[in-house]
Amino acid sequence: MLDLKFIRENPGLVRQGLLNKNSRDIVSEVLSLDEERRSLIIKTDELKAKRNQASAQIPQMKKAGQDTNPVLAEMKLVSDQIAELDGQLRDVENKIDTILFATPNVAHSSVPVGRSSEENVEARKWLPEGFSFKNDFKVLDHVELGKKLKILDFERGTKISGSGFPLYTDKGATLERALINFMLDFHLQRHGYKEIFPPFLVNRDSMKGTGQLPKMEDDMYFIEKDDLFPVPTAEVPITNIYRNEILPESELPVKYVGYSACFRREAGSYGKESKGFLRVHQFNKVEMVKFVKPETSYDELEKLVKDAEDILQALQIPYRVLLLCTGDLSFSAAKCYDIETWSPAENKWLEASSCSNFENFQARRANIRFRNEATKKPEFVHTLNGSGLATSRLMVSILENYQTPEGKVIVPKALQKYTGFDVIG
């Protein structure tokens, strides 16, 4: 969340930042609550100091045989006042928290200002050698290919669970598993990440820490009986590993990579772009998470994007990198690159990765700090994460880009040792 002190000291900056993010301006409301809060604190602190003094005196007076009844009576009144003011203070602080927890991060100065995805900026594009956007045969889409090759069974997935729950069969299941293992190994061996296998259900505090709650609760699955949420991304459990902790500066940067199934309700998005893998309730994703020192976070973001791109280059999948404009940034992000892979059948780019720097927005919510060796003081870390990558959209691109005129699918070379076969069909 945003820092109350920062808002107090930079009201104009925050106001403009929220405006650029198409968000409600909360500045004046928060500032007036903050003033109320501080005046209440001054009053209660004064009364509490008085009470503490009396508490120290009372036993001595008793020892000296003095009558304590007048002091006790007076302190009774003081205590009542404290209780009253503390109640008011708690209300004000709750109000502030409610607003701040529901207020998005503001964008970094290097992010282009824009209203919507229309104004995102293409940073770069990468195409495999010999790649062409035109095919000299009729390309099948991933749903047709999946059916023909008996590797994806969306109908039976729907029977088992409902629409949006893909069923991978035979070589499709193997390919999916190969992809996950390939990506994990790649990041571990070449990019220096440490592996995490996180829990797939997380509690409310964790969801609040990374910013899914309270704003996006409707998009989350929820197990009411146990007050637990199936993870929408491994970002949630992995970032929350260090919730309420202070890390030694020498341990930074911490770089984790982990796989999780991802569960999203995608409320209200039926119909549009919902064919096959394009929008699903459950998918697989390998996620990279970094905890870094503030001054390095923007360099780390560039490296993070590169780490995701390396996977696509190894798989020889055409992609482009978009720098999101302020209006398209997610709730918690200060800067974000999307990576989109090419789908020849849809004839468009599909988002397969999102790499974000949250600066200290999540760290503040989740209270993740490090001890600055120079000042000896705890400071908030910066957190980043990026998909590296989501298999569902990637699977679309692999199947469609690697199909042959005969309707078979060649397994990308990098995956072959993981699948144990080099062609499907």
Place this chain on the structure above:
RNA sequence: GGAGAGAUGGCAGAGUGGUUGAAUGCGGCGGUCUUGAAAACCGUUAAGGAUGUAAGUCCUUCCGGGGUUCGAAUCCCUGUCUCUCCGCCA
């Protein structure tokens, strides 16, 4: 799921109503001593907030929340977590 025990500073571990933000030990940091190191000795060792240019002063915090009391680490209620036993189980 049933029964019981517990949760204190970086760690270990005292503390059952009144200068206890918290003894003691270990660890960490600084210093004395030493050619250097160890040992020994001395000192220091939390986080958050309010106020102040600052030094400082004050407030809060002994798992979370509520209560009793002039006053709670300490008493009561409640939640969470951990451990032990029983049951169930991949």
